[in-house]
Amino acid sequence: MFFVRVLALVLVPLYGFAFDGSSIGLLALCSQSKSCLLSSNEYVKNLVSTCNMQMKALDCDGLAQKNPEMKSLLKHCDFQSQCKEQEEYEKSKELACLRGYKNALVDTGIALKDLTVSLGSFIESSWDHFKTSVKQRNEFIRQCNKSIACKRDLVKEDHRYNTMSDDQLNKYTAAYLYVQAQDMKAYQASLDRAPGRPRATPPSNNRLTPVQETMLSDLMNMVGDKIGQEYQKFSCYSGLAKVEMACYVIGNVVDPTLLAGAAFKGARLVAATGRAIAAEEAIRATDEVSAVGKLYRGSIMTREALVKDFLTYSPTTVTENEKWIAIAEKGVNSKVRFLDVENSQLKGLNDTLKDKNLVTSLTNYHKKLLFDKIEELKKQFPDLVIDQYSDFKSSRFAFSGKIPKDLDQRLQQIFKETNQEFAQFLKLQKVVRDGDASTDWFRAGVGQSAEQANVAARYSRSQADNIVQSYAQENLSGDLTSKLMNVEKSRQNLRTSLNGTSVLEGNTLNSDAFDIVRKNMGNDDKIAAALKDRFALTNIPSSTVKELQTYVKSTDEFSPGIFVPQREVAHLNDAVQGGFSADVIGLGASNIKGTAEALSKSSNLDQALIETRKAEKSVTVEFKAQKKFFEDTVTKAVDPGKIRTVCSGDDCVAIAVKPLNDTDKKKILTALADSKYSGKFRLAFVPDGVTDIATRNVLSTHGESVEKLLRASLSSVMEPRKLQGLTFGLDMRTQVLNDGTVKLLIGEAPGVKLSVQERALIQKKFEESLRSFNQSFTSKGTPSNYSP
Missing domain, CATH: 3.30.70.270 (Reverse transcriptase/Diguanylate cyclase domain)
Known part of the structure; x- marks a missing residue:
């Protein structure tokens, strides 16, 4: 009993819960005398009628029939019941919220005895989580636009905005302030690498500060809106039940996914709450979804x-x-x-x-x-x-x-x-x-x-x-035959304009030339610069650059499909102990090179199809050998049984059975670099302890993207053969997406000796690549703050 009294004291000052927009009007109606109420009779009828229609549309009775134990949590539409529920809501919403918090803390392993000490911290933790979480950011920004207190929290460490008046600050959107504050934070961190702000200590009297009260009020509105969007039957419940559910989600800082099933999982609201929200009830009740979503008539598709x-x-x-x-x-x-x-x-x-x-x-x-x-x-x-x-x-x-x-x-x-x-x-x-x-x-x-x-x-x-x-259609056959003739014409023109350069190889081009043109299609200046750097050209006419693009694009249209009887899916879903992804570099260029060589031997369309298929088989044999080399090499580079590999398409992954240390990673990179495949793999390491499957996989993709930027930027400042002798690994030393540190690892082929200046250059380009990656995300509304 003492514990309940302590809990009650903590949230007595709470205010601002806004789950029901009509609550003020309802309170006014309920407080009227009988004689006054008669004049408002039409409003009362509308109120009851609207409630009944909503309950019927959502089949709230069906929810109660399937789960009788939930019946007491549902709202009632008759006027007297609505008044009673509103009165109970106003009187007990703080305790209902506290119950939700208590249950969240129990589910996340926080002892009950620590609740009064940690409540303020948990509110701030939840607030920061919503502010930085990719999943919740839209809801946060939308609600933040309505709250000057929220905007002030966004810029509290940004001297450009934190001294502004309310009127001045309100001229900016929350989204703008958020991005500006994140940019300032990244800039300050780059100057002094200062640790993050320590979390505020709750006041000793166990009461919430005014700032924490505002945070909780805004959080409840965010969560309530989100649950209402994702789970329409949320509207079946009474105000107190909604409060408890929302506060359960807010307190569950570990993973407040806010989807119907997950939001209430483990909540002690009623033991059956989790069972009540069955999969078939979570789907939005719209004809459009049922028409195209037959496969998912049981869950919210995310x-x-x-x-x-x-x-x-x-x-x-x-x-x-x-x-x-x-x-x-x-x-x-x-x-x-x-x-x-x-x-x-x-x-x-x-x-x-x-x-x-x-x-x-x-x-x-x-x-x-x-x-x-x-x-x-x-x-x-x-x-x-x-x-x-x-x-x-x-x-x-x-x-x-x-x-x-x-x-x-x-x-x-x-x-x-x-x-x-x-x-x-x-x-x-x-x-x-x-x-x-x-x-x-x-x-x-x-x-x-x-x-x-x-x-x-x-x-x-x-x-x-x-x-x-x-x-068989005449247009297609005619167009492709004409295109085949144009491909040959372009090939002959290029052999003339590029005569005497190393861009030419065999009957066509060097694979790197195909790769440069293919990846920069449409950007003449970038193609010209990359070709000059890679092949030591003093000049390349703009007409040749355009001819190259026409040639590569037209050639690719004749690339045959690849037949793979058994397909493995390469992912890090099982990499609880960490691991890494390995993207094969240049496979697409090798395929186009093979197709181009085949077309150079073909005099008609039917012959072209036969020759390109032969070329594809040859490239596939070499690619299989490269994947086999990867699998054998990386497993032998570390202790036996420490990792297992899977390859699919041009992607491979290595799943760690035991966590990889820095020595293991260096051995893997060195082993790959010490071969004819040096520079043919881009690696991205993910640490052990990343609990979320999606995060593991996306982290590795982010690492590969940064490596692409790095290798591209180095191509213009390093001797090509030396760069080819380097195998890079991006070590993602973070547990979360778009934040944390990333380390560059380098494997060097025998004979490749990097000077002090070259190592400094590589590090500089790596840091620039990280910033470029961050900017590409931030410009799309998802702040990214990876640091070297």
Whole structure:
């Protein structure tokens, strides 16, 4: 009993809870005399009617029937009950909030005896967490715009704004102040590396300070709004129940995800609360979602849920893939119809979203929609034989047996509907930005061989209308034949203009030249500068730079698909003890180089398809050898059994069974650099102890992105062969995204001797690359503060 009294004293001064916008009006109505109330009878009827309609729309009675123990927590719509509940809310909201806090602290391992001492600190911890968390920042900024106290907290350490009057400060948005304050914080940290501000000590009398009271009030509004958005049945509950739920979330600093199921998990509000919020009740009750979200009629789709369910999803087995490959390798067959559907924006999405797991999951979700529709087609035509294949970016089908005469038209409709459902679903669930043209990500083609279907799909990339392109159509055949002739013309022109330079190699270009042009397409100045630095050119005409871009882009349209019977998904989901990712550098350039050499030997379109397939097989053999080298080398570089590896596409990961120390990391880099593959891997290490799966994977992607920036910046200031002898590893020494320290590790090939000046230059370029990466995120509204 003593404990309850102490708890009550802590929150007596709380004010400002705003879960119900009509609470003031309701209090006024409830306090009227009976005679006055008669004149307000119409308002009372509307109040009751509105409440009843809302409860019916949300099926709150159904919630109570499924979970009788929840019945007492639901609100009642008759006027007397509303008045009583409002009175209880005003009288007991502080204790309800405290119960939520207590339960959160219990669930996060804080002893009850410490509650009165740590409550103020927990409010500030929660406040800082919401302010810096990527997940919660939008809610924080939106609420902060309404509170001058919140704005003052944002700039309390920024001398440019913390002395302004309320009127002056209110002229700025919270988003602007947040970014400015973060920039100032980063600048100050770069000057003195000062440790962060120590958390304020709660007052000795165990009462909240006015600042903490304001923080809690704003926090409750943020959380209440978010829960209301994500879980509509939140409105079924009484005001006191809402307060307790919200304060549970605020106190759960560890992971206040605010999704319906997670927000109340473990709450002691009522033992059944977690059970009451069943998956099928969490989905938004809209016809639009139910139309396109059949697969998810049971959960709120978020990026995390998408990755969880679709990262490793595959609609085909290894046996099915092998059977399809056997059919495809027979070449042109007039009795077989091939369909190729590819994610044409895979590389761009990886670079833009900087989350490979998310991009893989998006691709796999599209496959789910597509394969389901192909399955329906199979049911409509039992005599139609459909062999199928899938890999990291493509879905492929071979149709034989009794083929419907209108198969192409049916495939056209299936492809269109799949793209529409995919785009609509992503938009409704806000998985990607509204401006992302996801209906155009996937392209498709059909033909009488796998190569024909693939080149038709690639041809689709250059067309405005995203439809299934047929290899047999006159326009496509004519356009590609003309393009093939232009590719040869460009090759001959380049051999003349670049004669005597090391840019030329074999019948075409050096792989590095393909890589430079491919990665900087559209930026003439950057291509020219990179080519001069890499190949020691004194000059390169602008007409040659434009010709190079035309040549590389046109050549890439003839690149064949890669057939992989068994696909491993490379990720760090299981890397609780840490690990690292390894991106293979230059694989795309090697593929284009192989295609270009094949086209130089081809006199017509059909021959080009045959030759490019031969070239692809040759490149694949070499790539498999490189992946095998990686797997063998890194496992032998450290103690036996300390790490295990997985490779997929041009990505590999190493999962630590035991945490890697600095010596282990150096050995791995040195072993990779001491080979013909020196400079062909970019590594990003993630430490042990990162509990969140998504954070582990995105941290490694961030590390790879910084390495790309570093290697690109060094290409203009270091001798190319010396740079090729360096293998870089980005050691992400942080547990959180977009904050913390990053260390550059270097593996040097035998014979590569770096001077003191060169090491200083590399470090300088590394720090510049980190700043550039931070700025790219901050400019998009997500402050990033990695430091070297």
